[in-house]
Amino acid sequence: MACNSTPLLSPPKTTTVATVHHPHHHRLQPIFHTKPTLHRKLTTKLHVSSSPTNNPTTTPSPTQPPPQKPNQETVFFDGGAHYGDLVANLFLGFTLVWLPLTLAAVSRALYLRYRFTNLRVTVISGLTGEDRSDFSYSVIKDVQVVPRFIGEWGDIVITLKDGTKVDLRSVPKFREIAKYCLSIRDKSSQNLNQSRTPKAF
Numbered sequence: 001m002a003c004n005s006t007p008l009l010s011p012p013k014t015t016t017v018a019t020v021h022h023p024h025h026h027r028l029q030p031i032f033h034t035k036p037t038l039h040r041k042l043t044t045k046l047h048v049s050s051s052p053t054n055n056p057t058t059t060p061s062p063t064q065p066p067p068q069k070p071n072q073e074t075v076f077f078d079g080g081a082h083y084g085d086l087v088a089n090l091f092l093g094f095t096l097v098w099l100p101l102t103l104a105a106v107s108r109a110l111y112l113r114y115r116f117t118n119l120r121v122t123v124i125s126g127l128t129g130e131d132r133s134d135f136s137y138s139v140i141k142d143v144q145v146v147p148r149f150i151g152e153w154g155d156i157v158i159t160l161k162d163g164t165k166v167d168l169r170s171v172p173k174f175r176e177i178a179k180y181c182l183s184i185r186d187k188s189s190q191n192l193n194q195s196r197t198p199k200a201f
Contacts, residue, residue: 077180078113078115079113080108081112082171111127112169116177120134138185139161143157145178154175156168156171156174
């Protein structure tokens with residue numbers, strides 16, 4: 001006799017019928033082979049990233065440029081004589097009377113250079129610039145200007161405290177440069193007076 005039974009909540013079973021020989025009678029015995037039930041646990045890994053609420057994120061501030069040093073030298077004007085001085089003297093150089101002035105204008109245009117900074121006044125001359133004179137604004141006593149050719153350029157006459165006069169010929173923007181020299185001279189004299197004043201304790 002063969003019996004086939006399948007449980008409802010178990011994995012399928014395979015039924016094998018074997019024939020057993022008995023000396024007196026024949027009987028069919030079912031042999032059941034079942035597969036073991038495998039129970040697998042499913043684990044889920046949760047990756048949670050959290051940020052602390054007490055430490056807010058801050059954006060880095062842009063890098064600020066380093067402050068300028070008080071003794072750093074800055075150039076206000078650096079150049080030679082005005083080109084109009086050379087052109088005018090070349091035009092008038094056809095006459096023998098004006099020829100020496102024309103040669104002087106050519107020499108100024110080629111070998112003379114003025115430099116005004118916040119620390120000093122520099123006059124450079126010569127073929128290779130080996131002749132150089134420097135003086136600070138603290139030794140300046142007075143600054144005068146002489147306009148040339150309807151005020152397009154002019155001469156600057158700087159008088160030092162020891163009585164020396166420095167004549168700068170055919171300077172471009174001569175009025176602005178003269179005002180700059182006087183303003184720097186006043187600032188340097190004020191700083192010198194403040195440094196000499198004793199502090200009260």
